[in-house]
Amino acid sequence: MAFVQFPCSSLTLRTTSRSVFTATPISVSPKFSVKSSANNKKTKSTNWVASFNSKSLSFLLSGALSLSLSLTGVGISEAKVGVNKPELLPKEFTYVIDVAGFLSDGQERRLVQEIANIEKDTGFKLRLLAQNYPDTPGLAIKDYWQVDDRTIVFVADPTFGNILNFNVGATVDLDIPRSFWSRLAGKYGNIFYWKEKGEDASIEAAVMAISNCLREPVGPNNCSEVK
Numbered sequence: 001m002a003f004v005q006f007p008c009s010s011l012t013l014r015t016t017s018r019s020v021f022t023a024t025p026i027s028v029s030p031k032f033s034v035k036s037s038a039n040n041k042k043t044k045s046t047n048w049v050a051s052f053n054s055k056s057l058s059f060l061l062s063g064a065l066s067l068s069l070s071l072t073g074v075g076i077s078e079a080k081v082g083v084n085k086p087e088l089l090p091k092e093f094t095y096v097i098d099v100a101g102f103l104s105d106g107q108e109r110r111l112v113q114e115i116a117n118i119e120k121d122t123g124f125k126l127r128l129l130a131q132n133y134p135d136t137p138g139l140a141i142k143d144y145w146q147v148d149d150r151t152i153v154f155v156a157d158p159t160f161g162n163i164l165n166f167n168v169g170a171t172v173d174l175d176i177p178r179s180f181w182s183r184l185a186g187k188y189g190n191i192f193y194w195k196e197k198g199e200d201a202s203i204e205a206a207v208m209a210i211s212n213c214l215r216e217p218v219g220p221n222n223c224s225e226v227k
Contacts, residue, residue: 083138093144097137098130102156102199111207122214123150124172130156130203152210156203163202164189176213180223184209187226 095115149169194202213223
């Protein structure tokens with residue numbers, strides 16, 4: 001089972017295995033010596049941001065879904081110990097688990113119906129967990145939702161500022177451009193958006209954007225806009 005983690009970072013990433021993610025290295029020709037220093041500083045800064053975001057996502061997912069190592073190869077052992085609280089799971093199966101209480105009953109019902117329609121129409125499985133770490137069912141959701149390569153696990157958690165975090169199955173990754181997830185997090189997950197409009201608005205907007213994306217024909221320009 002292979003998954004790709006997408007934190008709120010615009011860095012383009014390549015995956016080499018299920019467990020390790022590495023940033024594509026940047027090479028600079030020696031003849032551009034004037035720009036070399038600036039590029040090196042920019043690269044170091046970008047790598048630092050990627051490292052911070054990677055640890056942030058690993059921190060979240062150590063309580064939500066212990067599926068992989070971080071993007072820079074920093075293991076989950078550096079994050080907090082994974083939470084496993086099956087008692088926080090709903091008694092009946094549902095696509096949406098809101099332990100944080102971000103959603104009203106009506107909103108939750110609408111999202112459950114939308115996610116059911118997505119799965120019926122596209123075959124992809126979107127699953128939503130709204131949490132405030134460490135109050136989360138954690139590792140228990142993997143078996144509860146039967147997470148596989150066609151699953152998108154959407155973890156809504158404001159712990160590190162950007163509320164939108166995604167774990168994307170390998171089959172989904174083949175059809176959906178990776179840039180879509182970072183653009184989605186940047187548009188609807190940033191702290192200014194959800195602080196002004198509410199966590200619920202951010203979650204609903206993200207689900208509808210994912211729904212629109214998954215319904216687009218696969219091609220060079222699919223999911224080029226976050227709708």
